[in-house]
Every structure is written in structure tokens, then in C-alpha cells.
Amino acid sequence: MSSSLRWTSADLESMPDDGKRYEIIDGELAVSKQPHYEHQVTCTLIATLLVNWDKKAKTGQALIAPGLIFAEDDDVAPDVIWISNGRLKNAIRDDGKLHLAPELVVEVLSPSTERRDREAKLKLYSRRGVQEYWIADWRTRQVEVYRRDQQALQLVATLFETDVLQSPLLEGFSCKIVELFEHVSD
Secondary structure (H helix, E strand, C coil): CCCCCCCCHHHHHCCCCCCCEEEEECCEEEEECCCCHHHHHHHHHHHHHHHHHHHHHCCEEEEECCCEEEECCEEECCCEEEEEHHHHHHHECCCCCECCCCCEEEEECCCCCHHHHHHHHHHHHHHCCCCEEEEEECCCCEEEEEEEECCEEEEEEEECCCCEEECCCCCCCEEEHHHHCCCCCC
16 A cells, blocks of 8 residues: 555445445554454443443443544544543534544454554554553453553553453443453353
8 A cells, every 4th residue: 555545534435335344543444354253242241231330320321333533544443432421422423423532442352453453543542532441352361451641541450350340430330350251162
């Protein structure tokens, strides 16, 4: 690809509806195939835990793979997000997509997206104001937690099956890591 070619959100509109995920990070097109079953179950469990917690808290909304457009050349679909009610009011535009950073973004690793999730998306979410970023790995049964420290997301914890996931963003939310990966076969 030529260094002068920058993909935009408009380009994504012309992509085929072929079951692949098309994203743009800093003008670069990224294409992913359908994820593994274990990846999808992990996404569903995380989203379900967040939805169930928020039914009581009533402070925001968890979504699976929403369109998230930070700019014309930064257009992604994270696996799971949580966004506060206050931020959500201003985030949704006429295209039905979010245009402001959610407070929490979760990516579940797949072999084909691991490098992008750990590098390009970490930088993107850090640059665009995400407050907390979880990277869940169903293969190793662990969750890395990154939190905003001044201007960047920094790794604050790597949680294993015996640990509990909590967040200062989500008052009262608590989840045993083992629960996220009960479905993973040995």
C-alpha cells in the first residue's frame, strides 16, 4: 500500500458484507476474519456481566462490537465497550455509530488480531481518551487491565484465574476471572 493512501470511513461503506471485520486505524485498513468460537463466547460473557451489573447501577450501557468512529481515518469495532449515560448522549450521531470514546473498551485476543489489539489499538484508545482498556486472552485465561495515567493508558494489572476483576469506573462491579473462561476447554 502506498504511504499516500489513507483509508477513511467512507471507504468502509463500500466494503462487501462478507462476514469479515473491516477497521481503519490511523488511515490503515485492517481486515479480520470471523473469530474463534471461544473468542465469541468470551465477548458474550464479558458483555453479559457488564449488562447485568448495569441493570442495577443504571449508569451506562455495554455494547458488543459497536461502530466507533474517532475520526475519518480512525474507525473501529471493538469487541465490547461500556459507555456512561452522560457520554452516550453526545456520542451517537445520525449514522447510528459512536463518535466519542467510551470509558471502557475490551478486546478479546485472536491470533489474527493480537498484535493489532496490543499495539495499534492500545495506542489509538490511549490517544482518543479511553479511560480503561481490558485485553482478555481466552487461550491463557488472563485479562490485562490498562488505565489512563495522565495522557496514556498504562498496564496496571495482569489478572489470572484466581484473581477478581474490578474497576474504579464501574462502582460495585466484580467478576472472578475464572468465570470468564469456564467455557474454555483444556
